Amino acid sequence: MADEDEVNVTDLVDGLDFLGSDDTPSITNNYQENAGSDGSIFTTASINKNIFNANFSLHFSDWYDLKLAKHDIYRLFIQKKLMRLRSDAEPAKVSFARATPFDIKPFQDGAHDATFSIPFENPSGYKFSLLRSDSLYTRDEAGWQRGMNLPNGEDLIYRHTVPQFKIFNASDIPIDPYYQRHDLKIIVKFKGNSLQLVNKTNGTSWKYNKSSNGSDLIVLDGINTTLNGTPASANTDYGNLILEKGWxxxxxxxxxxxxxxxxxPFIYIG
Incomplete structure (x- = not known):
């Protein structure tokens, strides 16, 4: 499950091997039609839920062995909750998905092998970095791979104690916690009468209007603010920050x- 320890499914079912996966992003473009005018006017676009297939092979000794293996596989994958999935092809990216119905049967009568695919519904349509930004900056080997849009030779720092700094968004898209409900937490301690954060790159901002002595923990979680774990959006101007791609x-x-x-987390399309 998404909130449980990760397991290697091929270690849990005898004879099961993972053969790779395939997925295709899904996007819907919306247009406005004007009577009497040629063509259409683009209005909005949205990333949709997509389906990707995880492909497996299964070797078994007899019919009874197959029945036991099928039970173990269905028990692992037929779940109501989202599962966090990743493969050795993209070890630093994960998807959150649910399995849809699938069948397991020998490739021919009397055979001791089966190949099958599990279709997974990915409701967000995205992949995400295995680690969050404030863990990635340590360059943990488990959290980095090629194809993550990470700059070469530059330190990525996500905790700052100076009033001007840069934040790198390695995602394929902007991080927008309001309109797109993206996951963005800004964790703050400050000393002073108030605090305003402004992203000079796009003009978005958030202001905390109350004073703090430097020990209070203030968190802007998406569009909601808490003070030491207690709701505190009333202490703000109800703003929020959007992170553009890159710096x-x-x-x-x-x-x-x-x-x-x-x-x-960094967000990726495909």
């Missing part, structure tokens, strides 16, 4: 000292 220039004003962490 974002962030400025903090109104405080004498700051300790600011940006925590989010």
């Amino acid at each position: 974002n220039d962030i400025v903090a004003t109104g405080a004498t000292t700051v300790d600011i962490t940006f925590s989010f």
